[in-house]
Amino acid sequence: MAELTVGQKVNLTIGSQATVLKELGRGGQGIVYLVDLGGTKMALKWYHTPPEDAFYKNLEHNVNAGAPSDAFIWPEYVTVKENGSYGYIMKLRPEGYYEFGNYLLALKNFKSLDAMLAAAMKICEGFRMLHLKGYSYQDLNDGNFFIRPSDGDVLICDNDNVMPQGQKSGIMGKARYMAPEIVAGGVPDKYSDRFSLSVILFMLFFANHPFEGAKVVSCPCMTEAFEKRFYGSEAVFIYDKDDPSNRPVRGIHQNVIKRWPLFPSILKNTFIEQFSKEKLQKPNERLIEQEWEKIINRVRDELVICPNCHEETFVDMDASNYNCINCGKSIDTSKRLKYGLRELILTPQTKLFIDKDNTPDAEVGFFPTDKNLLILKNLTTGTWNVDTPKGKVKVVKPGEFMPILNGLKIAFGTSLPNDPNAKGEIEA
Numbered sequence: 001m002a003e004l005t006v007g008q009k010v011n012l013t014i015g016s017q018a019t020v021l022k023e024l025g026r027g028g029q030g031i032v033y034l035v036d037l038g039g040t041k042m043a044l045k046w047y048h049t050p051p052e053d054a055f056y057k058n059l060e061h062n063v064n065a066g067a068p069s070d071a072f073i074w075p076e077y078v079t080v081k082e083n084g085s086y087g088y089i090m091k092l093r094p095e096g097y098y099e100f101g102n103y104l105l106a107l108k109n110f111k112s113l114d115a116m117l118a119a120a121m122k123i124c125e126g127f128r129m130l131h132l133k134g135y136s137y138q139d140l141n142d143g144n145f146f147i148r149p150s151d152g153d154v155l156i157c158d159n160d161n162v163m164p165q166g167q168k169s170g171i172m173g174k175a176r177y178m179a180p181e182i183v184a185g186g187v188p189d190k191y192s193d194r195f196s197l198s199v200i201l202f203m204l205f206f207a208n209h210p211f212e213g214a215k216v217v218s219c220p221c222m223t224e225a226f227e228k229r230f231y232g233s234e235a236v237f238i239y240d241k242d243d244p245s246n247r248p249v250r251g252i253h254q255n256v257i258k259r260w261p262l263f264p265s266i267l268k269n270t271f272i273e274q275f276s277k278e279k280l281q282k283p284n285e286r287l288i289e290q291e292w293e294k295i296i297n298r299v300r301d302e303l304v305i306c307p308n309c310h311e312e313t314f315v316d317m318d319a320s321n322y323n324c325i326n327c328g329k330s331i332d333t334s335k336r337l338k339y340g341l342r343e344l345i346l347t348p349q350t351k352l353f354i355d356k357d358n359t360p361d362a363e364v365g366f367f368p369t370d371k372n373l374l375i376l377k378n379l380t381t382g383t384w385n386v387d388t389p390k391g392k393v394k395v396v397k398p399g400e401f402m403p404i405l406n407g408l409k410i411a412f413g414t415s416l417p418n419d420p421n422a423k424g425e426i427e428a
């Protein structure tokens with residue numbers, strides 16, 4: 001087993017040297033060290049035993065290609081092969097981010113539903129960019145994600161197994177996150193990544209594995225053979241619409257039992273469909289990342305501030321359920337911003353996310369001198385052009401606001417990467 005010592009210098013292929021400062025942690029594949037590289041503190045992952053040459057070449061390729069998005073803590077430099085192994089250098093994980101597993105155990109909690117949705121969006125966007133660049137992640141699991149509870153920002157780590165589509169890293173993925181076809185012996189690809197993504201999203205929202213219900217509880221001892229059945233050939237979604245055999249169990253699966261009723265139908269129905277027995281068998285019909293982003297946008301459109309208790313709540317448009325999940329009072333959903341097929345509910349203090357990044361684009365408030373008149377504040381960096389029903393055009397600059405009045409049409413301008421012809425329309 002190759003280990004490094006404090007003070008030891010490691011040569012990088014670009015010619016510079018990194019100095020080992022201390023060990024940060026170790027796992028099955030290798031040890032992570034804090035290193036100094038030209039005055040900057042970085043992390044070095046050093047493999048216990050050097051993986052084969054193809055792995056090294058792939059690592060070099062990924063370093064040269066660069067990170068797919070800022071969500072990835074990506075390999076930045078590769079070391080030369082020396083001291084019986086090799087490794088790669090990446091940025092240090094900043095303070096304030098916690099492993100996803102902490103959220104599943106409720107050791108960490110999102111500050112808000114808003115932050116939770118932001119995390120979901122960031123994960124989808126990271127995987128969209130990864131697949132767009134022709135990679136597959138292959139080893140997606142709860143240990144790869146670090147999330148900031150305050151705003152849901154996500155960092156995706158352990159990117160050394162990322163491979164071009166169709167190539168095999170030799171990593172099969174972690175049990176419980178592998179797609180059924182991989183459990184059965186297939187090669188991981190973007191389709192199996194998409195399965196893993198659905199699992200991660202489900203766990204993010206409900207803090208329970210989608211296949212872990214009564215069946216798993218009744219299993220005397222989780223052997224490899226059982227694992228292959230429960231997560232592979234006989235996988236049953238805990239809320240399968242036709243098969244109730246694997247429902248969550250009271251006293252054991254409390255998170256999902258508590259949370260499932262609180263989320264909007266659009267989200268629950270998407271999971272029911274994605275984890276249906278039919279879809280589990282058809283990898284190429286799984287929801288692609290852009291579709292997931294649209295779903296999360298729709299869920300975000302239904303996240304409002306309750307005018308009664310001033311807490312976050314969902315209004316379930318598809319189920320016509322407008323009762324606050326906290327105080328139970330009915331919420332007035334008559335004021336809306338229609339945008340394409342979306343309907344964003346306008347209640348005071350609610351932030352609107354028009355595009356799919358995690359920066360709010362508008363916020364509902366009160367007119368300064370008239371608390372009966374609601375306004376929409378422009379939080380974007382661009383100017384909005386607002387058409388009135390009488391044909392007048394008003395300009396709403398960044399930081400300014402417009403009244404929420406029936407029939408006003410808003411062109412959000414170029415600061416939002418949307419269809420330039422798409423306009424929002426107020427219904428009030």
Ligand SMILES: [Zn+2]
Binds near residue numbers: 307310313328
């Ligand atoms: Zn309320």
